[in-house]
Amino acid sequence: xxCYLTTGKHMAIYVSVLVVLVLLAITAVTALIFGFGGAxxxxxxxxxxxxxxxxxxxxxRGVPDIAFFLFFVLALDIGFxxxxxxxxxxxxxxxxxxxxxxxxxxxxxxxLGNAPQWVHETYAFFLAVLTxxxxxxxxAANVLYGAMRAVPRAQxxxxxAYGMTHRQTFWRVLVPQMWVYALPGLSNLWMVLIxxxxxxxxxxxxxxxxxxxxLGGSKTPRFTDYPHGDWRMWYFLALLVFYLxxxxxxxxxxxxxxxxxTHGQATLAGEAQRKAAT
Amino acid sequence: xxxxxxxxxxxxxxxxxxxxxxPRDNFTLCQQVTLIGSGMIWNVYFGTLAxxxxxxxATAVALGKAAQSPLLRKPSEWFIFxxxxxxxxxxxxxxxxxxxxxxxxxxxxxxFTAAWLGALIVLFLNTAAYSGEIFYGALQSIPKGxxxxxxxxGFTGWNKFxxxxxxxxxxxxxxxxxxxxxxxxxxxxxxFFSGFPAWQQRGDALYYASYFADKTFNxxxxxxxxxxxxxxxxxxxxxxxxxxxxxxxxHLPQQSRSKLRLRPxxxx
Numbered sequence: 001x002x003c004y005l006t007t008g009k010h011m012a013i014y015v016s017v018l019v020v021l022v023l024l025a026i027t028a029v030t031a032l033i034f035g036f037g038g039a040x041x042x043x044x045x046x047x048x049x050x051x052x053x054x055x056x057x058x059x060x061r062g063v064p065d066i067a068f069f070l071f072f073v074l075a076l077d078i079g080f081x082x083x084x085x086x087x088x089x090x091x092x093x094x095x096x097x098x099x100x101x102x103x104x105x106x107x108x109x110x111x112l113g114n115a116p117q118w119v120h121e122t123y124a125f126f127l128a129v130l131t132x133x134x135x136x137x138x139x140a141a142n143v144l145y146g147a148m149r150a151v152p153r154a155q156x157x158x159x160x161a162y163g164m165t166h167r168q169t170f171w172r173v174l175v176p177q178m179w180v181y182a183l184p185g186l187s188n189l190w191m192v193l194i195x196x197x198x199x200x201x202x203x204x205x206x207x208x209x210x211x212x213x214x215l216g217g218s219k220t221p222r223f224t225d226y227p228h229g230d231w232r233m234w235y236f237l238a239l240l241v242f243y244l245x246x247x248x249x250x251x252x253x254x255x256x257x258x259x260x261x262t263h264g265q266a267t268l269a270g271e272a273q274r275k276a277a278t
Numbered sequence: 279x280x281x282x283x284x285x286x287x288x289x290x291x292x293x294x295x296x297x298x299x300x301p302r303d304n305f306t307l308c309q310q311v312t313l314i315g316s317g318m319i320w321n322v323y324f325g326t327l328a329x330x331x332x333x334x335x336a337t338a339v340a341l342g343k344a345a346q347s348p349l350l351r352k353p354s355e356w357f358i359f360x361x362x363x364x365x366x367x368x369x370x371x372x373x374x375x376x377x378x379x380x381x382x383x384x385x386x387x388x389x390f391t392a393a394w395l396g397a398l399i400v401l402f403l404n405t406a407a408y409s410g411e412i413f414y415g416a417l418q419s420i421p422k423g424x425x426x427x428x429x430x431x432g433f434t435g436w437n438k439f440x441x442x443x444x445x446x447x448x449x450x451x452x453x454x455x456x457x458x459x460x461x462x463x464x465x466x467x468x469x470f471f472s473g474f475p476a477w478q479q480r481g482d483a484l485y486y487a488s489y490f491a492d493k494t495f496n497x498x499x500x501x502x503x504x505x506x507x508x509x510x511x512x513x514x515x516x517x518x519x520x521x522x523x524x525x526x527x528x529h530l531p532q533q534s535r536s537k538l539r540l541r542p543x544x545x546x
Binding site: 066067070071074075078194195196197198199201202209212213216230232233236237239240243244247248 | 359360363364365366367368369371372375376378379382464467468471484487488491495497498501504505508
């Protein structure tokens, strides 16, 4: 059994667990940045920018997100290739859209047709991260926008009374205080993000779902030293347990962070902590 | 070929009625709208049946989680934890392969490997867990006074539950439950991407949308069509749930009636 679980191909599934964790780490950060940008745009006093921010937040509602995932990967790919096409080969005359075919000049292909395998994989991964960030950025923007509005008005008015400019008020008063209001929403988002990672499979990444299907399928003695029947069920059970453990651990960790953040805040929970301490 | 012919040929394609072959080239807008709309039949089927059947299990699970006896409480807690803590996508895969290996030993599981039953069961259990948690939360926040008043009037047992506890629980849970219903309908789009095969290319809306996107390498037509259909579906669900909400709140004074507030949808 142990021999079986350490074959060369099995290393691939362990690596793909790492891929998932890397994706989570990168996406969490970029989505937060996207979300912050979106929320700032929505709050902006410049009307078109505010429309843009609100539109970005609103557009992800009402439609299944999986459709967005499928859509953005193709759309981004097309967008990048058209951009490179315009820059790299300006004297290309044939139309890009030829019926049902999308043709750009060979130099504009992304990744280049003769690039090694790992470049293709990295590019696919990059597209996936970008897609995840755009979709989750919209959710994060919504949460942060709500949190910014939840900070008591009096705090901002006090800051203005002290003569702070609009920008100073935003960075020194609003942003430090909004996190405690944003955290419940953001931790919910984190849970959703964890549970969205298997969708990587749909974006054509060789992730854990892919490998679980590959490795679990029945193997005949002809091709491998470790033949077995159809074990895919057990592989997916293992994935299920992995995700359960992951969400549980995150839940506990986020609870801790929340307790830290409420410390010294002018909220009900903060008051309760203060009273408990004395 | 006019658009009516296309609708006649492909309108029920997702059920296997009509033209056998999907269009291969020269896709018209009409074909895309018709086929994707035909796929919506499956989304509505999965969503509605899972919602209706899940409702009863959710009530049971919520009561179980609120029960005193650990014999009832622990299983309910675990049920909710397992289905809420793991991705629906993985649940689909696991269930599919589980049914597949059960089929080897017990031929009775044959229909379970098809999407119409297998995926429905997963969706049913999943929505039961999510709405069970919502109902549990509502059950915990029933005003104490309501229950005391029921006691004072001499309501007990089943009568008290049927006339006081349950309607109040539903009333409090309804806005969140509406969101859950919308999630559920969106989650139905996952079915044919998660192991369950689309037999003879009878798929749901997203299946056809991605078919067109793959064939034309142009996501800008099929996905917005899909989005349009889903927005319509969402509006319909919201409207229906709004009617129920009005009925649940009809005894309250005008100001204190809770409005349905839709929050942005997250996937699970």
